[in-house]
Amino acid sequence: MLDAEAVVLAGHGSRREKSNEQVRTLAAGLEGRLGFPVTAGFIELAEPSIPEAIESVAPSVSDVTVIPLSLFAASHVKADVPLVVNEARTEHTDVNVHNGxxxxxxxxIVELLDDRAAAVEAELNVDREDDDVVVVLCARGSSDPxxxxxxxxxxxxxYEGRAFADVEAAFIGVTEPLLxxxxxxxxxxxPDAVxxxxxxxxxxxxxxRIRETTATFDDEYRYAEAACGDPLGTDDRLLTVLADRFEEARTGDVSMSCDTCKYKVELDGFEGEAGGARAMLRAMTHQAAHADRSDIDEEPHVHDAPDKHVTVCTNRTCADAGAATVxxxxxxxxxxxxxxxxxTRSSCLDRCGDGPNVAVYPDNVWYGGVxxxxxxxxASSLERDRIVSELVDQTL
Incomplete structure (x- = not known):
């Protein structure tokens, strides 16, 4: 008899096995909470991949829910995971695959952050009720507003309802304000404490890096005590959030952040980035570049890009026309x-019915009906730095 449900917890993946184990630990905790199989899968840099994780549970269940273990909705959540879900729906037609x-x-999460702040206050021997305590919440930073x-x-x-003097947002990279x-x-x-x-x-x-920056600040400003808290880790409250995300997905109430997505609406300063094809291209080029990442201990996001990047649309209409073989x-x-x-494969290049579609960058040439x-x-055109003119669908 088939199990009714299974969940794939989709982590980013890391060359640091400790980070991957954190995803597996949360998967095990969520399995204990939900009462049915939960397995971990990874977008890159670790195994199993998300498609492999789905494949491992699909034969024995009727429904699989993929939940991204991502803090915010940037390119991996908006492009990479939905692409995998769509492919899984095509490959496993007898299974309902849900996108969480x-x-x-x-x-x-707000409650968890409050506890992390309280732990630092205890370390510094300050009290937000009596002292001027400012919190700086530092995230990774994204190109997605x-x-x-x-x-x-x-x-x-x-900040709301708590006695902090202030709570500021900052980032460790990509965008401002930097930490x-x-x-x-x-x-x-x-302030008395930061x-x-x-x-x-x-x-x-x-x-x-956040810890080191905080320690340097603490040394430079003697009048203000400063210390850095712990990351979210595997706190049980994350399981509460993940369980809620599962329930949303299974009841069809998943609200993706599309109303303010720069790829779907024109935002001031980001007008040139609107368009689903640009979203998918950005995700694919970023994902492919990670394969050439240099030593993560030295610089975690240095990329060595190839001379050419070719993407093949494998969305449903292109797949039906032989895109996988291409x-x-x-x-x-x-x-x-x-x-x-x-x-690399891509999702929809917004030319449905004209495929299989193949895009070549940095040439900005799209081929149709390949x-x-x-x-x-x-392949010969890539080798000689030429184009195949009779296949050109459009150029950007």
């Missing part, structure tokens, strides 16, 4: 010819 929501903004906006929202929710200048700005208020909370799931490279033949042709190109027998010509 990321952790996001949740009362249990929707994701960054949620950090500010969490900071405000942590170091944010701390210097906070120092002008002459509590820095890393808004991270685990103890990785970025969390350590994808695999292109990969083989590139390997055989020793071409410096990366071949058949398996066209692969050799495309």
């Amino acid at each position: 929501r990321h952790l996001g903004v949740h009362p249990a 929707d994701s960054n906006g949620d950090v500010h929202k969490l900071a405000r929710l942590l 170091e200048p944010a701390l210097h700005t906070v120092a002008k208020r002459r 509590v820095v909370l890393p808004y991270m799931l685990g103890d990785g490279v970025l969390t350590e 994808l695999e033949r292109l990969r083989q042709a590139v390997r055989d010819r020793g071409i410096d190109a990366r071949i 058949a398996p027998e066209d692969v050799d010509r495309i």
Whole structure:
């Protein structure tokens, strides 16, 4: 008899096994809470992949729910995970595959952050009721304004109803305000204490940078005590959030952050990024570049990009027209010819019915109606830095 349900907890994946074990620990905790199988899968850098995790449970269940273990909805949540879910629905037609929501903004997380702040206050021997305590909530930072906006929202929710002098949002990279200048700005208020909370799931490279920046600030400003708290870890309150996300997905009440997504609506300063194809391309190029990441202990996001990046749409209409064969033949042709190109699959390139669609970057050339027998010509064009003019659907 089939189990009614299974969940795949979709983590990012890391070269640090400790980070991957955290995902597995949360998966085991969620399984205990829900009472049916929960397995971990990873977007990159760790095994099993999300498709492999789905494959491991699909034969024995009627419903699989994929829940992203992501703090905010940036490109992985908006593009990578939905792509995997769509593919799984095509491959496992007898299983209902549901797409869950990321952790996001949740009362249990605000409560957890409050406890993390209280632990630092105890360490510094200060009391928010009697002392001027400022909290700086430091997140990773994203190129997605929707994701960054949620950090500010969490900071405000942590401030409301509590006796902190203030709660500020800051970032360790990508966007502003960066942590170091944010701390210097906070120092002008002459607080009694500064509590820095890393808004991270685990103890990785970025969390350590937050600690180091906080320690440097503490040394430079003798009149203000400063210390850094712990990341979210595997606290049981995360299981509460994940259980809620499961219930949302299974009742069809998953609210993806689309109303303020820069890929779907025009936002001031991001007008050129609207369009589903750009969202998917950005996700794919980022995902593919991680394969060439340098030593994570030195610089976690240095990428060594190939000369060419070729994406093949494997969404439903393109898949039905033979996109999977085109994808695999292109990969083989590139390997055989020793071409410096990366071949990856994509979701919808917004040219449904005109596929299989193949996009070549940085040439900005899109091919349409590509058949398996066209692969050799495309591979040759990559090798000679040319285009196959009769296959061109459009150029950007």
